[in-house]
Amino acid sequence: MAKISVSRLAKMKQEQEKITCITAYDASFAAIFDQAGIQVLLVGDSLGMVLQGHDSTLPVTVEDIAYHTASVASTTEKSLIIADLPFMSYSTPEQTYNNAATLMRSGANMVKLEGGTWLSSSIAGLIERGIPVCGHLGLTPQSVNVFGGYKVQGREKGEADKLIHDALALQEAGIQLLVLECVPVGLAKRVTEALDIPVIGIGAGTETDGQILVMHDAFGISAGFCPKFSKNFLVETGDIRRAVELYKEQVENKIFPGAEHSFF
Template sequence: MNKKVTTSTLLSMKQQGQKITALTAYDASFAKLFDEQGIDVMLIGDSLGMVLQGSEDTLTVTVDDIVYHTRSVRQGTQRAFVIADMPFMSYANSEQTYHNAAKLMAAGASMVKVEGGDWLLETIKGLNQRGVPVCGHLGLTPQSVHVFGGFKVQGRGDLQAEQLLEQAQALAHAGIQMLVLECVPTSLAEKITLAVNIPVIGIGAGAKTDGQILVMHDMFGISANYMPKFSKNYLEQTGDMREAVKSYIEEVQSGAFPGELHSFN
């Protein structure tokens, strides 16, 4: 339990069929709480724009915002693997990408996360060459919310499903070491998980991925705006934050969460 989680740990968990547990985190106190309960991965998500800053989307978040919260989370973390989001338009060109990724790694991240498909392939290769591990993000990518016309499930049609599968394989080939799938049908998420040799973490992607992630505010039922269909209020059923995290971890590991109620067909 106390051994530090690395990319090798996470890959081994996929290969052995052990579910990976992840939560977003934004400060040292919650990072410590999550770490002590045994969470595997913590993501400093640009979701902070919505749950901390009260924005309608993630687009207002800056690199400096993520740097600040990454530094805070790292201070509270001993075991868990720490990933930092690259915010909207912070990786639009190579020079900008490398500069911003370096800031996030220096703040304490062990990996950066980027949203998108084919257009990121050279970016991923360049980051890897410079010693920066990368997590991909496909499906509902919040930074593209205005392109999608809102927060909508992705990959329901055959053509779009095939495109998402091809993009996942292309990203893995380019060098990502983890993939987040958000708001895609369970059957598609399972197909992608089996098709790539890297850990696939789902959020609103059913129980057949290699692991699950939730926004911590959703998991505690305290989000300011609304509770997503794919989330579950673990604080309500336990009455204690530590027990809520323990329950979440146990249900992910056993496959009890997410159930059909928290998934899309």
């Protein structure tokens, strides 16, 4: 089978087929996820926490992401690979283009950045230069110090309306995928219905077009705690390949995330 493309993901949204995504940081796990038919692998800056042991994603560098992207790309045949632009690596359009180029040369098919309307011109510039972009709204972990902790976002009406406004502006700027993290189920549904592009949720309920998990959370091996919205798929399966299949199956059948993994 050919590489999953952004147009394939758009078609999956139209046909109401759920998109399953997971983070990956190395060649061996990437091969397992790729062979299981996971559509998207994210080389997330979550690696700062689950691989490097930091208490936030802020210390992660472009070089870190490039290194792990190359590892993931070495064994990935079908899955679309997204690489995170880390904290303060996309402050100006010029800096954004250079850092995104490094990640694309390392094997990424798309880059992801966190934030709303202020990113519009950088996003449009990336796309004009041939780099597909994924947005990220809701709980954006690079802003943990502004939020004052890892908290559910968009619970107040003003906040929710601003998030919808940001999502539409990002789509207008040209993003082809949006990650929505830790928002109430109702807001996730509103965003998913408002956008033509696929919306991938994490801690955002079942109404989004797809799901993403940090792989360490999906296997219950995170060094810190396992967030409420995650599930250890190894418990029922006892085998990594079967755990990945179960995750995909439960996303496709809207069994995961359940109410116990969602915010209201």
